[in-house]
Amino acid sequence: MSRRLHPSVAGAQPFQLADRDPDAPLFETEEDLDRVEAILSRYPTKRAALLPLLSFAHELHGWISTDDMEKIAGVLELTPAYVWSVASFYTMYNKRPCGRHLIQVCTNISCFLNGATDVLESFLEHTGTREGETSEDGLFTVIEAECLGACGFATAVQINDEYQENVTPGKVPQILAELGKDTGS
Amino acid sequence: MAYPYRHDRETTTILSRHMGEPEARGLKGWLERGGYEGLGKALEMEPAEITEAVKESGLRGRGGAGFPTGIKWSFMPAEPRGPHYLCANADESEPGAFKDREIMRWTPHLLIEGCLIAARAIRAEHVYIYVRGEFFPVIRVLDEAVEEAYEAGYLGERVMGSGWSCDLTVHVGAGAYIAGEETGLMSSLMGGRAEPWMKPPFPAQRGVFDAPTTVNNVETLASVPGIIVNGPSWFRQWGSEKSTGTKLWCCSGHLTKPGNYELELGVPLHEIVHDVCGGPPGGRKVRAVIPGGSSTAFLTGDELDCVTTYEGLLEAGSSLGTASPIVMDESTCLLAAMRRIAQFYAHESCGQCVQCREGTAWIAKILQRIEQGEGALEDLETLYDLCEQLTGRTICVLADSVVFPLRSSLDKFRDEYEAHILRNSCTAT
Numbered sequence: 001m002s003r004r005l006h007p008s009v010a011g012a013q014p015f016q017l018a019d020r021d022p023d024a025p026l027f028e029t030e031e032d033l034d035r036v037e038a039i040l041s042r043y044p045t046k047r048a049a050l051l052p053l054l055s056f057a058h059e060l061h062g063w064i065s066t067d068d069m070e071k072i073a074g075v076l077e078l079t080p081a082y083v084w085s086v087a088s089f090y091t092m093y094n095k096r097p098c099g100r101h102l103i104q105v106c107t108n109i110s111c112f113l114n115g116a117t118d119v120l121e122s123f124l125e126h127t128g129t130r131e132g133e134t135s136e137d138g139l140f141t142v143i144e145a146e147c148l149g150a151c152g153f154a155t156a157v158q159i160n161d162e163y164q165e166n167v168t169p170g171k172v173p174q175i176l177a178e179l180g181k182d183t184g185s
Numbered sequence: 186m187a188y189p190y191r192h193d194r195e196t197t198t199i200l201s202r203h204m205g206e207p208e209a210r211g212l213k214g215w216l217e218r219g220g221y222e223g224l225g226k227a228l229e230m231e232p233a234e235i236t237e238a239v240k241e242s243g244l245r246g247r248g249g250a251g252f253p254t255g256i257k258w259s260f261m262p263a264e265p266r267g268p269h270y271l272c273a274n275a276d277e278s279e280p281g282a283f284k285d286r287e288i289m290r291w292t293p294h295l296l297i298e299g300c301l302i303a304a305r306a307i308r309a310e311h312v313y314i315y316v317r318g319e320f321f322p323v324i325r326v327l328d329e330a331v332e333e334a335y336e337a338g339y340l341g342e343r344v345m346g347s348g349w350s351c352d353l354t355v356h357v358g359a360g361a362y363i364a365g366e367e368t369g370l371m372s373s374l375m376g377g378r379a380e381p382w383m384k385p386p387f388p389a390q391r392g393v394f395d396a397p398t399t400v401n402n403v404e405t406l407a408s409v410p411g412i413i414v415n416g417p418s419w420f421r422q423w424g425s426e427k428s429t430g431t432k433l434w435c436c437s438g439h440l441t442k443p444g445n446y447e448l449e450l451g452v453p454l455h456e457i458v459h460d461v462c463g464g465p466p467g468g469r470k471v472r473a474v475i476p477g478g479s480s481t482a483f484l485t486g487d488e489l490d491c492v493t494t495y496e497g498l499l500e501a502g503s504s505l506g507t508a509s510p511i512v513m514d515e516s517t518c519l520l521a522a523m524r525r526i527a528q529f530y531a532h533e534s535c536g537q538c539v540q541c542r543e544g545t546a547w548i549a550k551i552l553q554r555i556e557q558g559e560g561a562l563e564d565l566e567t568l569y570d571l572c573e574q575l576t577g578r579t580i581c582v583l584a585d586s587v588v589f590p591l592r593s594s595l596d597k598f599r600d601e602y603e604a605h606i607l608r609n610s611c612t613a614t
C-alpha cells in the first residue's frame with residue numbers, strides 16, 4: 001500500500017486484505033490524497049470514482065462504515081444516501097466488520113457438484129460459527145459465495161485476497177491452522 | 186501454479202499457447218514471444234481496415250451472445266464528435282466460465298494489446314478494463330502489466346511512437362453478476378448500481394459517460410492480435426463458416442480432468458466431455474450437460490453428438506454461451522442442481538424489473554419446496570407458467586437466463602421432478 005501507484009491502477013487494488021487497520025484515518029495523509037487525485041484523473045466524471053473510493057476505504061478498514069461513506073460522498077460531491085444505495089448493491093463491500101480472515105466458499109453449481117456444501121459445513125464446524133458470524137477469537141468469518149469464476153478447480157474458496165482451489169473438507173483444518181499461525185494466535 | 190492440462194497444443198495456438206509460462210507475464214518475456222507485433226501492424230492500418238479484417242475473420246463475441254465483433258465495431262461513428270470508449274468486460278461471472286481469468290493471469294499483455302487494437306479500430310482513446318472484484322491476484326498481474334506497458338510506450342501518449350494516444354484504466358468491480366451485462370457494466374463503471382438499461386440507445390450510440398462505447402469480452406479482445414498479425418483467413422482455418430477460430434472451453438462439474446482447453450470450434454461435445462476431459466470420474470455415466478454456462482439449456486447424456494459451433498448448439502436446442510460445459514453424472518440430483526442454479530439468479534437479479542425480481546425468487550422457492558418433499562404436481566405447471574412470464578419481458582436477459590436451464594430440465598428430466606413430488610425420492614444413482 002505504501003508504494004506510489006500509477007494512476008491507471010490507483011483505483012484497482014485488492015481490497016479484502018488480512019493486514020488492515022480498522023482505525024486508520026481515511027483520506028487524511030498526503031499519500032492517500034495523492035491516490036484520490038490519481039483515481040479522479042482517470043474518469044470524466046467524479047461519480048465514476050465511487051467504486052474505486054469505496055474499495056479504497058474497504059482496503060484500509062476491512063469494511064465500509066457510514067462515516068466512510070459520508071467522507072466519500074464529500075469528496076465526490078454526492079449525497080451519503082446515494083453512496084449507501086450503491087455500496088449496498090455490491091456483495092463484496094462489507095457493511096459491518098468481519099473477522100480478520102474472511103472465508104468465502106463458492107457453492108455455485110460446479111462447486112456444488114463437487115461437494116462445496118460439505119466444504120462450507122466443514123469451515124463452519126471448525127471455526128465454531130454460523131454463516132456470517134465471526135468466531136469468538138475474532139479471526140474468522142465464513143460466508144457462502146456465488147460463483148468465483150474458478151469452476152474447473154472446484155471447490156473454490158476465497159480467503160481474503162487469495163483463492164484456494166480444489167478444497168475438500170479434509171483440507172479445512174490445515175487451512176485454518178495456517179491462517180491462525182499467520183496472525184500469531 | 187502450473188497450467189493443469191493441455192490438449193493438442195500444436196494446432197490450437199492462439200490464446201492458451203503461453204499459459205503456464207510465468208515469463209510470458211512480463212513485458213520482456215511477452216516481446217520475446219512476438220508480443221505487440223499486432224499492435225505495430227494495426228498502427229499502420231486505417232481504423233476501418235482493422236474493423237474490416239476482424240469482420241472477415243468471422244470472430245464472434247466470446248462473452249456469451251456471439252455477436253460478430255467486426256460488425257459491432259462498425260456501429261461506432263466513423264467521425265468522432267467527442268470521446269469514444271472501449272470497455273473490456275472482465276467481469277467473468279457466468280457460472281461455469283473461468284477463461285478470462287486464465288487469459289489475464291497468464292498473458293495480461295495479450296489482453297492489453299487486443300484492447301489497443303480494438304480501441305484504434307473504434308477510434309477510442311481510453312480503455313477501461315472492468316475486472317470482477319474477486320480476482321485479486323489477477324488484478325495484481327494486470328496492474329503490473331499495465332504499468333509496464335505505460336513505461337515502455339505501448340500505452341499513453343503517442344502509442345509506439347505513432348500519432349495516436351490511448352489511455353487504459355483498470356477498474357475493479359465489487360461483486361455483482363449483472364455487472365457482466367454490457368449496460369450493467371457501464372452503469373457500474375459510471376459509479377452506480379450495476380443496473381442494465383433499455384436499448385436503444387445502443388452503446389455505440391450512447392454508452393458510458395454518454396459517449397459512443399464498445400463493450401467486448403476479454404477472450405474476444407485476446408483473439409484480435411493473432412488475426413491482425415496473421416490475417417483473417419488464418420483465423421478461418423479453424424471452425425465452421427459461421428463459427429470461426431478457436432475457443433477456450435471451460436470444462437467443469439463431474440470430470441476426471443476439468444480445466445480450460447483451447448479447441449477449434451466445432452468439436453463434437455461428446456469428444457470434449459469424454460476424450461478431452463476424461464468423462465466423469467469412476468466411469469460413471471453422463472446424465473446431463475449444460476454446454477455454455479449456467480444460463481444455457483440442459484442437454485441429456487444422449488444428446489452429446491452435437492457439434493460445438495454457435496449454430497450446432499443452437500440446433501441441438503441449447504447455446505454455445507461462454508463455452509463452459511458443466512457436466513453432471515448419474516449421481517446428480519438434477520432437481521437440486523436446478524435449485525442451486527435458480528438460487529443464483531434470484532440472488533443476482535438487480536431488482537429493477539418485477540417479473541425478474543419476483544419470478545426468480547419464486548422459482549428458487551418452489552424448487553426448494555419440491556426438494557424438501559413438499560411439492561405438488563401443480564408446481565410444475567406454475568414453473569412452466571413462470572418460464573412464460575419471465576421470457577422477453579425484462580430490460581436485460583437475466584430472467585431469460587434462468588428460463589433456459591429451467592424449461593429444458595422440466596422438459597427433459599420430468600421424471601426427476603415427479604419422483605420428488607410423488608415419492609419424495611430421487612432418480613440419481
